[in-house]
Amino acid sequence: MTKQQANWSPYDNNGGSCVAIAGRDYCVIAADTRMSTGYSILTRDYSKISKLADKAVLASSGFQADIKALQKHLAARHLIYQHQHNKQMSCPAMAQLLSNTLYYKRFFPYYAFNVLGGLDSEGKGCVFTYDAVGSYERVGYSAQGSGSTLIMPFLDNQLKSPSPLLLPAQDAVTPLSELEAIDLVKTVFVSATERDIYTGDKVEIVILNAEGLRREFMDLRKD
Amino acid sequence: MFRNQYDTDVTTWSPAGRLFQVEYAMEAVKQGSAAIGLRSRTHVVLACVNKANNELSSHQKKIFKVDDHIGVAIAGLTADGRVLSRYMRSECINHAFTYESPLPVGRLVVQLADKAQVCTQRSWKRPYGVGLLVAGLDESGAHLYYNCPSGNYFEYQAFAIGSRSQAAKTYLERRFEKFMDSSRDDLVKDALIAIRETLQGERLTSNICTVAVVGVGEPFHILDQNTVQQLIDAFEIVAEEEPPAAEAGDAADQETAAGEGAPAEEGAAPMDI
Numbered sequence: 001m002t003k004q005q006a007n008w009s010p011y012d013n014n015g016g017s018c019v020a021i022a023g024r025d026y027c028v029i030a031a032d033t034r035m036s037t038g039y040s041i042l043t044r045d046y047s048k049i050s051k052l053a054d055k056a057v058l059a060s061s062g063f064q065a066d067i068k069a070l071q072k073h074l075a076a077r078h079l080i081y082q083h084q085h086n087k088q089m090s091c092p093a094m095a096q097l098l099s100n101t102l103y104y105k106r107f108f109p110y111y112a113f114n115v116l117g118g119l120d121s122e123g124k125g126c127v128f129t130y131d132a133v134g135s136y137e138r139v140g141y142s143a144q145g146s147g148s149t150l151i152m153p154f155l156d157n158q159l160k161s162p163s164p165l166l167l168p169a170q171d172a173v174t175p176l177s178e179l180e181a182i183d184l185v186k187t188v189f190v191s192a193t194e195r196d197i198y199t200g201d202k203v204e205i206v207i208l209n210a211e212g213l214r215r216e217f218m219d220l221r222k223d
Numbered sequence: 224m225f226r227n228q229y230d231t232d233v234t235t236w237s238p239a240g241r242l243f244q245v246e247y248a249m250e251a252v253k254q255g256s257a258a259i260g261l262r263s264r265t266h267v268v269l270a271c272v273n274k275a276n277n278e279l280s281s282h283q284k285k286i287f288k289v290d291d292h293i294g295v296a297i298a299g300l301t302a303d304g305r306v307l308s309r310y311m312r313s314e315c316i317n318h319a320f321t322y323e324s325p326l327p328v329g330r331l332v333v334q335l336a337d338k339a340q341v342c343t344q345r346s347w348k349r350p351y352g353v354g355l356l357v358a359g360l361d362e363s364g365a366h367l368y369y370n371c372p373s374g375n376y377f378e379y380q381a382f383a384i385g386s387r388s389q390a391a392k393t394y395l396e397r398r399f400e401k402f403m404d405s406s407r408d409d410l411v412k413d414a415l416i417a418i419r420e421t422l423q424g425e426r427l428t429s430n431i432c433t434v435a436v437v438g439v440g441e442p443f444h445i446l447d448q449n450t451v452q453q454l455i456d457a458f459e460i461v462a463e464e465e466p467p468a469a470e471a472g473d474a475a476d477q478e479t480a481a482g483e484g485a486p487a488e489e490g491a492a493p494m495d496i
Contacts, residue, residue: 072320076316076317076319079312079316080312080313080316083288083309083312
């Protein structure tokens with residue numbers, strides 16, 4: 001008697017890569033716009049980025065149906081917060097809410113690999129990176145999704161600060177300017193597109209700074 | 224209202240076929256400070272009088288944003304009003320989550336009315352002691368509803384509730400036929416004048432009233448104090464009834480009386496929540 005195997009999976013992976021970089025007074029959040037299933041492309045124009053609050057932007061890769069449900073859930077919770085507190089949620093507050101929401105489904109997880117980017121209460125850039133069940137950490141930069149294994153080592157090479165054990169204490173946020181960071185993101189996506197079949201078509205870049213939110217697009221290889 | 228042997232329980236009918244507890248709850252609405260609403264084809268305006276218990280305390284919040292397209296003004300037991308506002312917000316959020324579209328106002332008021340009715344038919348509950356003026360916009364246009372503690376609701380072109388609301392109602396009755404085609408600004412002006420009617424001669428300043436607007440292309444929001452004061456100053460003519468002050472000569476002056484009144488009251492401005 002062999003054990004019965006599942007003949008159906010509730011999950012699918014729609015691919016794609018997400019990146020976020022925190023700067024001194026800005027945050028860059030980027031994701032490609034390709035949505036795929038298996039070896040097929042479903043669409044070349046799907047946004048994986050969602051603005052949760054004025055200062056908190058979420059980029060998620062994985063199973064987009066779960067991601068859509070997760071985004072709707074967070075948006076509803078944010079509305080309740082605004083009614084109760086008469087103000088928008090801060091990025092660190094949204095980070096904790098996202099973590100709790102993910103862990104709530106610890107035993108039937110959201111198949112979502114998230115990167116949350118935004119500005120903290122001092123106006124400095126902040127990036128939070130997650131696993132599927134809500135474990136999170138504030139970092140200076142992060143990549144998630146199908147191209148993350150290609151992107152992360154490159155970001156480490158360009159952005160990684162020296163050991164936190166060294167004194168004087170170094171900030172995790174990059175000293176790069178906003179334009180340099182955007183350029184780095186574009187470079188990173190072009191490279192990932194070369195070797196990751198699930199990343200390509202276009203990259204959507206969202207830049208959050210004191211002036212507000214700005215969006216840029218750049219074409220990528222479509223093969 | 225007389226006390227009698229049929230008014231102890233909300234579940235006891237009187238021989239005349241009345242539920243006295245429900246009627247007593249409506250009395251509570253009449254005791255609250257005034258709230259008025261009026262609407263045109265494209266906009267709805269809510270305004271209310273904010274009376275603080277004493278100079279030291281802040282005034283009660285009587286206008287609540289329920290969603291981008293719905294707001295509510297309350298009169299009566301404001302605690303009950305707060306709870307019902309929370310319910311309304313929750314219903315709007317849940318509807319938008321499921322249907323990706325705003326909850327139509329007519330549906331919301333029915334849900335609210337049904338909730339109020341439950342409290343008129345349970346021996347362990349009491350009716351909500353608050354009247355709600357629900358202002359909202361949906362696909363079928365701009366709406367103003369009034370929800371009673373009894374569980375009844377009606378749609379209105381313009382309405383006023385709370386203490387001394389009859390004065391406002393009289394003013395609105397004279398003018399309501401023009402409201403449908405009024406501009407947004409005229410509607411706000413009419414709202415402020417209606418509020419002034421309930422003050423029985425007391426000076427109207429932005430400190431003691433709150434105004435909120437919702438309309439086509441304009442999400443529900445409460446107007447800030449400065450804007451309201453400017454609107455009041457624009458239509459406020461010479462103060463006819465000066466308070467009998469010791470300096471008879473100065474008090475008899477023109478617009479300067481209005482100018483002097485505002486700075487003096489700024490010190491006692493209620494706290495913003």
